[in-house]
Amino acid sequence: MVLPIIQANPHIALTGVAPHLIDDWTNLPELQELMYRESGRPGSYISVSSHIPQTEDIYVRRHAARGVKVRMRTCTxxxxxxxxxxxxxxxxxxxxxxxxxxxxxxxxxxxxxxxxxxxxxxxxxxxxxxxxxxxxxxxxxxxxxxxxxxxxxxxxxxxxxxxxxxxxxxxxxxxxxxxxxxxxxxxxxxxxxxxxxxxxxxxxxxxxxxxxxxxxxxxxxxxxxxxxxxxxxxxxxxxxxxxxxxxxxxxxxxxxxxxxxxxxxxxxxxxxxxxxxxxxxxxxxxxxxxxxxxxxxxxxxxxxxxxxxxxxxxxxxxxxxxxxxxxxxxxxxxxxxxxxxxxxxxxxxxxxxxxxxxxxxxxxxxxxx
Incomplete structure (x- = not known):
């Protein structure tokens, strides 16, 4: 429902109280670059996806140290x-x-x-x-x-x-x-x-x-x-x-x-x-x-x-x-x-x-x- 709006202005997806959750970010990969650019402190954004992308933007790879990847699993x-x-x-x-x-x-x-x-x-x-x-x-x-x-x-x-x-x-x-x-x-x-x-x-x-x-x-x-x-x-x-x-x-x-x-x-x-x-x-x-x-x-x-x-x-x-x-x-x-x-x-x-x-x-x- 909101994807066309976010595609027009990705910054809207980052608006909200921290930590801000962004679901299925892989539908718009450039969101992750924006998160790296605009995060003020660790834990500012949490981006989740149901699958691992095949490729990563070069900016994301270069600044990967600013984020932590966590493999989510089902409940114990x-x-x-x-x-x-x-x-x-x-x-x-x-x-x-x-x-x-x-x-x-x-x-x-x-x-x-x-x-x-x-x-x-x-x-x-x-x-x-x-x-x-x-x-x-x-x-x-x-x-x-x-x-x-x-x-x-x-x-x-x-x-x-x-x-x-x-x-x-x-x-x-x-x-x-x-x-x-x-x-x-x-x-x-x-x-x-x-x-x-x-x-x-x-x-x-x-x-x-x-x-x-x-x-x-x-x-x-x-x-x-x-x-x-x-x-x-x-x-x-x-x-x-x-x-x-x-x-x-x-x-x-x-x-x-x-x-x-x-x-x-x-x-x-x-x-x-x-x-x-x-x-x-x-x-x-x-x-x-x-x-x-x-x-x-x-x-x-x-x-x-x-x-x-x-x-x-x-x-x-x-x-x-x-x-x-x-x-x-x-x-x-x-x-x-x-x-x-x-x-x-x-x-x-x-x-x-x-x-x-x-x-x-x-x-x-x-x-x-």
Whole structure:
């Protein structure tokens, strides 16, 4: 409604009390240059967009130090109001953890996954929140056509394949296989790369690198990026699934739960305001050892994290983490220190425990805050 007015006089968009929010500034890129020119102090303007522009004005690049780029993500479980707040993030990073009774049923986790972390769903009933998630994902994917002039069905198939296999290989053969299972003709390697780039610029997928761990045979460590959806509801939204559908599909449930945990981790370490800044990787090697996530903190510390549906999987999960410790210990000259902590995060549980095999904190996802 106001775009023609702002196009005629962009200064109008900057009028208002600071901090002044400018939504979808990428519809008029010159606005960002004006913001850099006219900002009197840090925080004068907040410009947001639902996608990352392909190019930036040379003035913007030259004066980028005057602004801070923040990757916005959907809400955490705590922000949604669903955390029991029994496990403080700062505590476990410092090695503090208290076992005890808790409660999280798999059915509840399934409903949380289908609702996702979309702000429009806050305070809504489960079914309304699920429908809100579907609308949010649909609105985002439509930008493939409106912004990037590409095919929405192809992008939808690629996004669904990524969400369905969260945490698994996302190279061309792996994604091709999953796309074929959707009944869609898979794109070529070049076309797939193009759509992955678009989905990243639309902030619909997260890129996670493999950890180049200091073990003896580095050639056996896999480091190529894997992709995850930005929100745990993406897979169920693309397929229009409800919680009961998820309860009948263990592999899909596991993939969605991994996406949920990754989102919680990224919101705590990948932020300018984070007290524990760092990055999230995965670990995989040719011996078949897989660790879902490795946190690499900026202070040089690290932490392995696995994700499981329930308490029955804790022992096998702990043994995988212990195998990683053994591999690292075999390289005496690596200089790597013991992990800050180790965790196994569950989708259902009746207790928090301190597992002994890998010295891991075990707790359900909804205990974290």
């Amino acid at each position: 479980i705590d922000e949604l109001g669903f955390s029991r707040r029994d496990v403080a993030w700062e505590d476990i990073v410092a090695g503090r953890f208290s076992p005890g009774s808790t409660t999280l049923e798999l059915e509840r986790t399934a409903r949380l996954i289908c609702s996702g972390g979309w702000p429009a769903g806050i305070g809504q009933e489960d079914e309304i929140a699920r429908q809100t998630a579907e609308c949010s994902v649909e609105e985002a994917i439509l930008q493939v056509s409106t912004v990037f002039k590409k095919k929405v069905p192809t992008a939808s198939a690629v996004l669904t394949a990524i969400a369905d296999g969260a945490g698994e290989d996302t190279n061309h053969p792996a994604l091709t296989k999953r796309i074929e299972q959707l009944g869609v003709k898979p794109p070529s390697r070049t076309t797939l790369s193009t759509y992955l780039g678009i989905l990243e610029r639309l902030c619909l997928i997260e890129r996670v690198q493999g950890w180049d761990a200091p073990i003896r045979s580095k050639s056996r460590v896999r480091t190529k990026p894997r992709y995850f959806p930005v929100d745990c509801s993406v897979s169920t939204s693309m397929r229009q699934l409800a919680a009961n559908d998820l309860l009948g599909n263990a592999p899909l449930f596991q993939a969605c739960l991994k996406s949920m945990v990754l989102h919680e981790l990224l919101c705590r370490v990948d932020s300018p305001a984070s007290k524990t800044p760092g990055r999230v990787c995965y670990y995989s090697d040719a011996d078949g050892l897989e660790i879902d996530f490795i946190l690499l903190f900026d202070d040089g510390s690290w932490a392995p994290i696995n994700v499981e549906l329930g308490e029955h999987q804790v022992t096998s999960s702990a043994k995988r983490i212990a195998r990683l410790y053994n591999k690292l210990a075999s390289n005496e000259g690596s200089g790597i220190r013991p992990p800050a902590f180790s965790a196994i995060i569950l989708g259902s549980a009746a207790k928090r425990s301190h597992e002994k095999i890998s010295d891991s904190f075990v707790f359900p996802i909804t205990d974290l805050y």
